[in-house]
Amino acid sequence: MTLHTLNRPPSNTALLTDCLNACSSGDCLLLIEDGVYCALAQQPLELPEGVTACVLAADVAARGLQSRLHDSIRQVDDAGFVKLCCEHPRVISWY
Amino acid sequence: MSTSKRFLVISRHPPYGSSHARDALDTALTTAVFEQPVSMLFLDDGVYQLLQAQQPAAIQQKNLGATLSALPMYDIDQLYACDKALQNRGLQPEDCLLPVQRLDSNGIAELIRTHDVVMSF
Numbered sequence: 001m002t003l004h005t006l007n008r009p010p011s012n013t014a015l016l017t018d019c020l021n022a023c024s025s026g027d028c029l030l031l032i033e034d035g036v037y038c039a040l041a042q043q044p045l046e047l048p049e050g051v052t053a054c055v056l057a058a059d060v061a062a063r064g065l066q067s068r069l070h071d072s073i074r075q076v077d078d079a080g081f082v083k084l085c086c087e088h089p090r091v092i093s094w095y
Numbered sequence: 096m097s098t099s100k101r102f103l104v105i106s107r108h109p110p111y112g113s114s115h116a117r118d119a120l121d122t123a124l125t126t127a128v129f130e131q132p133v134s135m136l137f138l139d140d141g142v143y144q145l146l147q148a149q150q151p152a153a154i155q156q157k158n159l160g161a162t163l164s165a166l167p168m169y170d171i172d173q174l175y176a177c178d179k180a181l182q183n184r185g186l187q188p189e190d191c192l193l194p195v196q197r198l199d200s201n202g203i204a205e206l207i208r209t210h211d212v213v214m215s216f
Binding site for chain 2: 008009011033034037040043057058059061062063064065
C-alpha cells in the first residue's frame with residue numbers, strides 16, 4: 001500500500017497522468033494544496049480500480065470548494081494526514 | 096504633468112498554492128495607488144480566485160477573496176475573465192465574489208491590444 005500526495009491542479013495533466021498511472025489497487029491518493037481542484041464534481045477523477053481518494057479539509061476550505069467536491073471523495077484533517085502517512089509503508093509526493 | 100498608461104494585469108494561477116495570485120493582486124493595487132488605470136484579466140486556473148467563501152485561516156494565509164472584493168474601492172473595476180475557463184470549471188456568475196466581464200478569445204486579444212503595458216502572473 002502506498003500513499004500518493006498530489007499538490008497541483010488537474011490543468012497539470014502530465015503530472016496527474018503520471019500519478020494515476022503509478023497507483024495500484026489498495027493505494028490512497030491524498031489531494032493537498034492546489035491538488036484539491038482534482039476533487040471537484042465538475043471534472044471527476046478517473047481513479048484506477050481499488051484506489052481511494054481523499055482531500056485535505058483545510059485546503060478545500062481555503063479555496064471555497066466545500067460545496068463543489070465529488071461525492072466519492074472523503075475529507076481528512078491534518079491529524080488524518082499524519083495517520084495516513086503512518087498507515088502506509090510508502091509515501092510518494094507528486095509535485 | 097500626468098502621463099497615464101493603460102495597465103493590464105493577467106492572472107493565470109489559482110490562489111494559495113503559490114504566490115502568483117497574490118503577486119498579481121499586489122501589482123494591480125500598487126498600480127492603482129499611482130493613479131494609473133488598471134484592468135485585471137483572469138485566465139485558466141486564475142478564475143478560481145473569484146470563488147466565494149474562501150476560508151484560508153487554517154492554512155495560515157490571508158484571504159485573497161477579501162482583497163479581491165476590495166478592488167472596486169481602489170478604482171479597479173475593469174475586471175475580465177475568460178468565458179471558456181469559467182465554463183470548463185463549472186463556475187457561474189453567482190459563484191463569483193465580484194462581477195466580471197466574460198471574454199472569448201477574440202475579446203482577450205482585443206483587451207491586450209487596447210492596453211499599453213501588460214504584466215502576466
